[in-house]
Amino acid sequence: MATSPPILRVSPNARHLQSADGRPFFFLADTAWELFHQLDREETTHYLEDRAAKGFTVIMAVVLAERDGLRKPNAYGEIPLLDLDPARPNPRYFEHVDFVVEKAAELGLVIGMLPTWGDKVTDALGGSGPVIFNPANARSFGAFLGQRYRHRPLIWILGGDRNIDSDPILETWRAMAHGLRSGDEGRHLITFHPRGMQTSSCWLHNEDWLDFNLYQSAHLRKYQRVYDFALNDYLLQPPKPTVEGEPAYEDIPVHFWVYIDWQTDPEVRRNVLDDDNLIRDPGYFEEGFFDAVDMRVHAYWNLLSGACGFAYGNNAVWQMLRKGEEPAIPTLCDWRDALDRPGARQVSLIKALFLSRDFSRLRPDQAVVYGPNPHDENHVRAASAEDGSFALAYLPQGKSIIAVLGKIAGPRVRAWWFDPRCGEALPAGAFENRGHATFEPPSSGHGHDWVLVLEDASAFDKPPGA
Structure with a gap:
């Protein structure tokens, strides 16, 4: 039987995370942005059992999801907010979120919960949106979530792939953080997930509500110098732990956004995708795909450069994409087949090494x-x-x-x-x-x-x- 996951704290030296009794916590996350939005309970159980068996410790998922999460219903036909109003959460939608959080806890997994994807706070980079948050309703929505999950093992992750582009945007995120903190009475840690090639410390290191930093080295190139982000955060004062929250995903095309014409040109689309909407012609993506080798390189480079944790991701799994569904980014297989990709199996070996020699003592x-x-x-x-x-x-x-x-x-x-x-x-x-x-x-x-x-x-x- 799995051990219940801990309520987490920052270590006294502010270099890693730990449980309340002082045991170091190895942050090894899987990226499941669409988990609450896409999967039913049978699928959720299958996914979480697989990730627990592979040694993951954190599952990152979004309440108000990226892929039209406000208007497209979940697997049970429920949307999260009534009339797109953060003050009117739909009880039936959150019953399913409750199930996911409880099932994860049964399996010893901490949920890294994003209250919302960033396109509901700012339209600076497009997305499904719409923008629904301001400081007042962001605070109340944060308080609702904080109170609801006050006694559950989780980490709050704000940002949702967006940067702090203006003072009003900062005030909205700050209000949501304060709402979370008032609702859960300070029981859970808070961090922030920025856009690619950025770190939360750029804007938020001195915010008292930001417990640890998170950076995104993104999907730009193989042998990305991820250690630059880790070292940047490690050297800041006052010290705070830092984690790599979005490195290159396994099976995602390198520089994928360059090949956007698969979406806009019908002929290209027919050539690239098969009848299941999976990739028919991998050669269309001329720079290739990130694979298990890239996962290992980026993980070890991060962890030996000051990061106290690392998030793995797979291109099909973050979308929870089924055959025949419309992909956000084309995939090589569906989410179930992607669960057992080589990189996903090898993360347990990283964890085994770092636990066998007490990673909390390490310094770059x-x-x-x-x-x-x-x-x-x-x-x-x-x-x-x-x-x-x-x-x-x-x-x-x-x-x-x-x-x-x-x-x-x-x-x-x-x-x-x-x-x-x-x-x-x-x-x-x-x-x-x-x-x-x-x-x-x-x-x-x-x-x-x-x-x-x-x-x-x-x-x-x-x-x-x-």
């Missing part, structure tokens, strides 16, 4: 790497434990590394190679703790990424990831 430490370290597809990210018990270095293409051994406490250093594809840990030798040493990974090339684990030879009795 590029000085583990000796010699040049170019910012390209071979770039190595490293972190060391504040007590010197271990260090991790991620090699995205399995190139050799010269590592500084003196970062580790104790007279001898034990080394391991951790395989991010299968979770196996291979011994890499033991050394006197002085100077530096060269390590050659077991394999190299695209898709042959490795994590070098250096540790005090007397500190651990199990291999990394065990």
Whole structure:
């Protein structure tokens, strides 16, 4: 039986999240923006059971959803607001939201709840909308949600893929945050999901209601320098935890917005999509698709650069897209088939490694790497434990590394190679703790990424990831 998920707090050093009793919480989220809006209860149960089994800890979903969530009914024919009025929530719609939150809690999952997608607050970037919020009704809607879910395990996520473009927009989000805080009596953490290539800290780091930062490195390119966002937030004062809330999704076309003519040109659409509205011709997207390799690269680069958490996403799953439905972004398969994609299976291995060596002790430490370290597809990210018990270095293409051994406490250093594809840990030798040493990974090339684990030879009795 799953352990009930905790009500979360910020750690005393403001570097990670933790439960009320002080246990570090590993933020490993799945992106399910349309969960409340699209799935029925059988489908919801199937989805949540799958994600719990794969080791996810957070499920991110939107109450007033992106895809015409105010006017298109949910699976039971219910819309969230009566007459598009935030002061008139539809009880039957929220009975289904209640079910999702309760089922997630039964399975040990925390809901990362977005009260609304950003197009209901601002029309600056289009979207289904319509804009319905102002400071007054945003505060009351926040208070309604806060009170309703006061005793449930969740995190509030404002923003919904939008930036703070004006003072009135800031006042609306600020009012919603204050409403949430009054309704739940401060029981839950609050963060903010910005537009791509941005971080919440740009506008909100000094807001007292923002408990931790969240950034979106987006879907622009492979080997995106996601670590720049993590380090930016990590170095801010006063310190606050930060997480990667939207990296490139598995199976989404690289730079997908460049290929928008699949929507507007009927002939192109016929060539690109099949009769189930799934991608017929992947070659139309000339820059290819993000895959499990990209997921691993971005996850490790983030987590070794100061982020205390990471969100995985799949292009079909965030939409909860069924065969025959209209996609927001074309998909390779439907949401059920996408649940078991390689990247979704491998996130549990990331979690296993970081829990086996207490990730809460880690701090970014590029000085583990000796010699040049170019910012390209071979770039190595490293972190060391504040007590010197271990260090991790991620090699995205399995190139050799010269590592500084003196970062580790104790007279001898034990080394391991951790395989991010299968979770196996291979011994890499033991050394006197002085100077530096060269390590050659077991394999190299695209898709042959490795994590070098250096540790005090007397500190651990199990291999990394065990």
